Amino acid sequence: MSIKEEKLKEDFIDLISHEMRTPLTTIQWTLEYFLGGFTGEISPLQRDYLKMAEKDSRRLGVIIDDLIDIYRIQSAKINLKKEKTDILRLINDCILMMKGDLELKRITVVKRASTYLPYAYIDQQSISDALIKLLDNAIKFSCTGKEIRVSAAAADRITISVEDYGCGIDPKMLPRIFKKFEQLTRIIGPGRQGIGLGLSIAKALVELNGGEIKIESKKGEGTKASIAIPLLKNSEGGRT
Amino acid sequence: MTKILVVDDEPFVVKILEDRLKKSGLEVITANDGEECLDKALQRPDLILLDFILPVMDGSQAMIELKRNESTKDIPIIVLTAMPSRDGGKKFFGLGAADFILKPIKLDLLINKIENVLKKQEAK
Numbered sequence: 001m002s003i004k005e006e007k008l009k010e011d012f013i014d015l016i017s018h019e020m021r022t023p024l025t026t027i028q029w030t031l032e033y034f035l036g037g038f039t040g041e042i043s044p045l046q047r048d049y050l051k052m053a054e055k056d057s058r059r060l061g062v063i064i065d066d067l068i069d070i071y072r073i074q075s076a077k078i079n080l081k082k083e084k085t086d087i088l089r090l091i092n093d094c095i096l097m098m099k100g101d102l103e104l105k106r107i108t109v110v111k112r113a114s115t116y117l118p119y120a121y122i123d124q125q126s127i128s129d130a131l132i133k134l135l136d137n138a139i140k141f142s143c144t145g146k147e148i149r150v151s152a153a154a155a156d157r158i159t160i161s162v163e164d165y166g167c168g169i170d171p172k173m174l175p176r177i178f179k180k181f182e183q184l185t186r187i188i189g190p191g192r193q194g195i196g197l198g199l200s201i202a203k204a205l206v207e208l209n210g211g212e213i214k215i216e217s218k219k220g221e222g223t224k225a226s227i228a229i230p231l232l233k234n235s236e237g238g239r240t
Numbered sequence: 241m242t243k244i245l246v247v248d249d250e251p252f253v254v255k256i257l258e259d260r261l262k263k264s265g266l267e268v269i270t271a272n273d274g275e276e277c278l279d280k281a282l283q284r285p286d287l288i289l290l291d292f293i294l295p296v297m298d299g300s301q302a303m304i305e306l307k308r309n310e311s312t313k314d315i316p317i318i319v320l321t322a323m324p325s326r327d328g329g330k331k332f333f334g335l336g337a338a339d340f341i342l343k344p345i346k347l348d349l350l351i352n353k354i355e356n357v358l359k360k361q362e363a364k
């Protein structure tokens with residue numbers, strides 16, 4: 001493909017994304033406006049229906065994002081901007097973004113990090129996106145009221161782990177979960193209702209950063225997903 | 241009363257934002273394109289919510305003009321667009337945006353962000 005064609009295709013994807021997001025926005029705002037009681041009192045039945053519609057509209061939003069991510073990854077259209085990164089800060093920001101879902105399921109996040117954690121050298125956007133997909137799964141596949149552990153440790157790389165005590169995954173099925181559109185269990189409830197693209201996107205994003213993603217799990221006990229990412233080279237010092 | 245200028249070419253977007261912001265006790269004026277935005281900005285709103293893909297004059301040109309004009313250059317601008325940014329909004333911040341938000345965002349969250357920007361502006 002010529003550079004000009006590539007540019008056209010890229011613009012086309014942005015345009016499609018824009019054209020899909022615009023009506024999605026007004027639909028979500030309308031539902032939120034009604035649910036907020038700004039148009040007057042609504043009955044419990046009306047509330048239930050509006051909530052279901054709101055949830056489905058968010059699901060549509062995740063699907064749009066995932067499809068665009070997959071397209072970008074496949075056409076290598078992700079522009080990485082690698083920089084010196086404070087991983088604890090990135091983890092905190094990601095957890096904050098999941099606040100709504102965590103509250104809905106009353107899940108507490110326990111954070112753990114080694115006292116000396118050097119800087120990572122990564123593209124922050126893509127690693128955040130990947131981590132959010134892991135957090136999302138941990139929340140989605142945990143029971144209400146449970147705990148999730150997020151830890152960070154450094155050796156020759158920095159490893160971020162997200163551990164849940166949810167339903168777990170059958171070891172025989174484990175190799176399949178990074179495949180596109182693969183869903184072993186479909187959970188209805190808080191969390192982003194995806195279409196089985198989450199982990200394949202996370203894997204691609206982590207690998208683009210020169211990192212590695214790994215999932216260990218025991219059926220019925222829980223799951224531990226880890227991302228290993230490169231350190232900042234010639235780092236003069238880390239945080240204390 | 242705090243005055244917000246809402247700029248968007250989608251009439252439905254403008255209508256919901258106008259209604260919702262008013263419910264939060266804000267005064268709202270609106271514009272549907274970049275040129276009208278410059279016009280309405282002369283009424284000295286406290287903040288501009290600016291869509292980026294706009295007819296007549298697009299968002300970037302409108303921002304350049306707003307920042308160039310002595311009487312509008314200090315009005316904080318939040319870019320609110322459905323067009324994804326490949327550089328985390330760097331382009332918008334480079335043009336002087338106070339914040340960049342990708343649609344869809346929850347209305348409640350949008351109001352929070354507006355309040356944050358207004359608070360920061362007050363502290364100046």
Ligand SMILES: Nc1ncnc2c1ncn2[C@@H]1O[C@H](COP(=O)(O)OP(=O)(O)O)[C@@H](O)[C@H]1O
Pocket residue numbers: 133137138141164166167168169177182183184185186193194195196197198199200222223
């Ligand atoms: N933490 C987890 N606990 C249990 N099962 C999981 C977990 N993470 C992923 N899975 C399984 O792997 C599948 C694929 O995950 P993912 O690619 O994120 O897709 P999605 O979240 O859209 O279902 C899930 O449908 C689920 O069956």
Ligand SMILES: [Mg+2]
Pocket residue numbers: 133136137194198199
């Ligand atoms: Mg998922």
